[in-house]
Amino acid sequence: MSKIEQTLSIIKPDAVERNLENEIKEIFKQNGFSILKEKKIQIEKSEAEKFYKVHETKPFYSDLCAYLSSGPIVAMVLEKENAVLANRNLMGSTNPKDAEDGSIRKKYGISIDKNSVHGSDSVENAKIEIDFFFKDHL
Numbered sequence: 001m002s003k004i005e006q007t008l009s010i011i012k013p014d015a016v017e018r019n020l021e022n023e024i025k026e027i028f029k030q031n032g033f034s035i036l037k038e039k040k041i042q043i044e045k046s047e048a049e050k051f052y053k054v055h056e057t058k059p060f061y062s063d064l065c066a067y068l069s070s071g072p073i074v075a076m077v078l079e080k081e082n083a084v085l086a087n088r089n090l091m092g093s094t095n096p097k098d099a100e101d102g103s104i105r106k107k108y109g110i111s112i113d114k115n116s117v118h119g120s121d122s123v124e125n126a127k128i129e130i131d132f133f134f135k136d137h138l
């Protein structure tokens with residue numbers, strides 16, 4: 001069963017810094033995603049800590065939050081059939097070294113931490129993450 005979903009995508013600081021914003025958006029569009037909303041912002045570390053709260057016990061949590069808040073990012077609401085899984089597949093594995101050929105992380109990712117894009121991992125989390133960026137508290 002396929003159904004139209006929305007998911008949250010973030011173009012992370014390493015990619016914005018390398019001027020890859022338009023190239024990455026083009027990949028989403030070529031793969032059938034509509035970009036319903038987008039916002040280029042820099043967030044505070046405290047906001048990144050909220051966004052990544054699920055990872056708060058992980059050893060990489062503090063560095064991850066410092067990194068996400070280190071420069072401008074582009075948050076987007078993407079829409080397509082089965083958007084959550086389709087975006088995860090298009091992004092590729094967390095570690096660019098393991099990412100599939102043709103995936104965004106394989107093409108642009110620098111390392112497991114600087115891996116160029118974020119994508120929601122479930123429909124439930126997509127709703128929470130879309131609210132986080134687009135419900136006017138950022």
Ligand code: UDP
Pocket residue numbers: 055060064093094112113114115117118119121
């Ligand atoms: N991350 C990291 N070191 C690790 C694992 C993850 O720095 O060993 C970072 C990486 O930027 C990743 C983010 O933490 O994208 C969130 O991790 P998750 O396991 O949720 O990966 P994702 O869902 O982004 O593929």
Ligand code: MG
Pocket residue numbers: 121
């Ligand atoms: Mg994740």
